[in-house]
Amino acid sequence: MSTDTLVDLDEVLTRYEPVIGLETHVELGTESKMFCGCSTTFGAEPNTQTCPVCLGLPGSLPAANAAAIESTIRIGLALGCRIATWSRFARKNYFYPDIPKGFQTSQYDEPLCTAGHLDVEVDGETYRVEIERVHLEEDTGKNLHVGGSTGRIHGADHSLVDYNRAGIPLVEIVTCPIPGTGAKAPEVARAYVTELREILLALGVSEVRMEQGNLRCDVNTSLAPVGSLDWGTRTETKNVNSLRSVERAVRFEMRRQAAVLDAGERVVQETRHFHEDTGSTSAGRSKEEATDYRYFPEPDLVPIAPDEEGVEKLRAGLPELPAARRGRLSQEWGISATEMAWLVNAGAVELVSDTVAAGASPTDARKWWLGELARRANDAGTDLGELAVTPAQVAELIGLVSAGTINDQLARQALDGVLAGEGDPAAVVESRGLAVMGESDELVAAVEAAIEGNPDVAEKVRGGKVQAIGALVGAVMKTTRGKADAATVKRMLEERLIDS
Numbered sequence: 001m002s003t004d005t006l007v008d009l010d011e012v013l014t015r016y017e018p019v020i021g022l023e024t025h026v027e028l029g030t031e032s033k034m035f036c037g038c039s040t041t042f043g044a045e046p047n048t049q050t051c052p053v054c055l056g057l058p059g060s061l062p063a064a065n066a067a068a069i070e071s072t073i074r075i076g077l078a079l080g081c082r083i084a085t086w087s088r089f090a091r092k093n094y095f096y097p098d099i100p101k102g103f104q105t106s107q108y109d110e111p112l113c114t115a116g117h118l119d120v121e122v123d124g125e126t127y128r129v130e131i132e133r134v135h136l137e138e139d140t141g142k143n144l145h146v147g148g149s150t151g152r153i154h155g156a157d158h159s160l161v162d163y164n165r166a167g168i169p170l171v172e173i174v175t176c177p178i179p180g181t182g183a184k185a186p187e188v189a190r191a192y193v194t195e196l197r198e199i200l201l202a203l204g205v206s207e208v209r210m211e212q213g214n215l216r217c218d219v220n221t222s223l224a225p226v227g228s229l230d231w232g233t234r235t236e237t238k239n240v241n242s243l244r245s246v247e248r249a250v251r252f253e254m255r256r257q258a259a260v261l262d263a264g265e266r267v268v269q270e271t272r273h274f275h276e277d278t279g280s281t282s283a284g285r286s287k288e289e290a291t292d293y294r295y296f297p298e299p300d301l302v303p304i305a306p307d308e309e310g311v312e313k314l315r316a317g318l319p320e321l322p323a324a325r326r327g328r329l330s331q332e333w334g335i336s337a338t339e340m341a342w343l344v345n346a347g348a349v350e351l352v353s354d355t356v357a358a359g360a361s362p363t364d365a366r367k368w369w370l371g372e373l374a375r376r377a378n379d380a381g382t383d384l385g386e387l388a389v390t391p392a393q394v395a396e397l398i399g400l401v402s403a404g405t406i407n408d409q410l411a412r413q414a415l416d417g418v419l420a421g422e423g424d425p426a427a428v429v430e431s432r433g434l435a436v437m438g439e440s441d442e443l444v445a446a447v448e449a450a451i452e453g454n455p456d457v458a459e460k461v462r463g464g465k466v467q468a469i470g471a472l473v474g475a476v477m478k479t480t481r482g483k484a485d486a487a488t489v490k491r492m493l494e495e496r497l498i499d500s
């Protein structure tokens with residue numbers, strides 16, 4: 001827990017300019033590891049997916065995974081990077097128990113992809129994030145510190161290491177420092193990771209589940225006095241594991257660093273830990289310089305020399321990227337960029353798209369997902385996509401409303417049934433008896449009872465105050481418990497009070 005004092009964000013911005021930067025690690029979804037044939041399946045018994053290569057045993061020799069190299073190049077192409085014609089792996093030397101070899105096989109001065117960019121949108125404004133590099137490396141094993149209350153090494157009485165993750169291909173995507181975002185720095189950081197995640201999903205190179213650690217972010221933040229030409233000292237908040245946390249980590253560091261600078265002290269260049277529970281960061285180790293790692297080219301692996309023809313083939317095979325897809329869908333659905341941004345923020349683009357594909361109109365699909373369903377998700381404290389209703393079921397519900405079988409109010413009751421696992425909408429309408437009443441004897445009786453029960457209102461309508469009919473419609477809807485069709489009821493009342 002941090003006991004640092006904090007400055008209000010509004011106040012931070014009157015004196016300081018933030019510069020952010022993001023280093024994102026993505027575990028690729030290849031079948032086998034980066035330099036050996038071990039399986040990459042998540043959740044296996046500890047140390048059951050290892051071999052002499054990924055355990056770093058003497059005499060074992062690595063061989064690079066071609067599928068991982070291809071995925072890395074595709075990521076680079078999607079980010080508009082230059083693809084190297086000559087690239088090498090390098091040894092990054094450091095000692096830690098989760099690195100069995102005593103070094104991580106990574107890339108240093110000869111990465112596969114450089115000089116790309118990704119445009120992200122926040123509140124209708126576009127920010128260009130320059131990508132410095134995309135390189136390929138291997139993941140580390142996983143330390144488990146036992147006996148302490150925090151799960152960190154401090155306070156633990158012993159540690160265990162699981163090497164199943166050691167050697168899984170890991171792509172690191174590094175942005176250039178991003179200046180000029182001002183008050184929007186936390187949101188830009190989040191929007192960047194969100195968009196990157198969408199791209200990785202579209203490429204199908206990773207499952208990008210942040211909660212499983214497929215996608216991990218190191219968030220760099222620094223502050224410089226407004227108008228200063230130099231950038232401030234940055235901190236690196238490690239392994240931030242959710243989109244929301246990316247935003248919170250930047251916001252917290254801005255507020256904390258401002259307090260440090262206000263006190264006339266210097267920001268320490270260090271790595272920091274993010275705490276999900278409090279949204280704060282705390283000091284980790286002081287940051288190593290590249291020289292501390294004694295990088296040198298990996299002598300056991302041949303250089304990678306992607307040929308132009310192969311790269312162009314990969315470029316031609318890229319899927320439609322999320323930004324282009326959103327542009328196309330906006331046109332097809334007849335909505336503005338702002339309306340599309342709402343759908344993106346709600347995580348509803350795919351859901352609406354699938355609902356439309358299942359036969360609903362785009363307007364109805366959007367109305368349901370952003371309205372009633374968003375409200376249910378919010379009440380349940382869950383994401384839209386985790387609601388127990390499929391786009392096909394939503395389309396069916398919309399179809400029942402359009403056909404006049406149920407009205408909006410009954411549709412909400414039918415949705416209750418679907419969410420409770422009672423089956424598809426039509427089945428719930430049937431089993432719960434939700435269909436709109438036709439012009440039955442029961443409805444005629446309800447209409448006549450409403451007129452008799454409200455003689456003064458009926459008299460007003462007869463006398464020409466037509467809008468007073470609403471009260472009578474309401475009375476009928478009440479006695480029929482919402483099962484009547486309001487338009488039908490209104491027409492039946494008019495026939496009795498006006499047309500006669």
Ligand SMILES: [Zn+2]
Pocket residue numbers: 033036037038049050051052053054055167
């Ligand atoms: Zn292995």
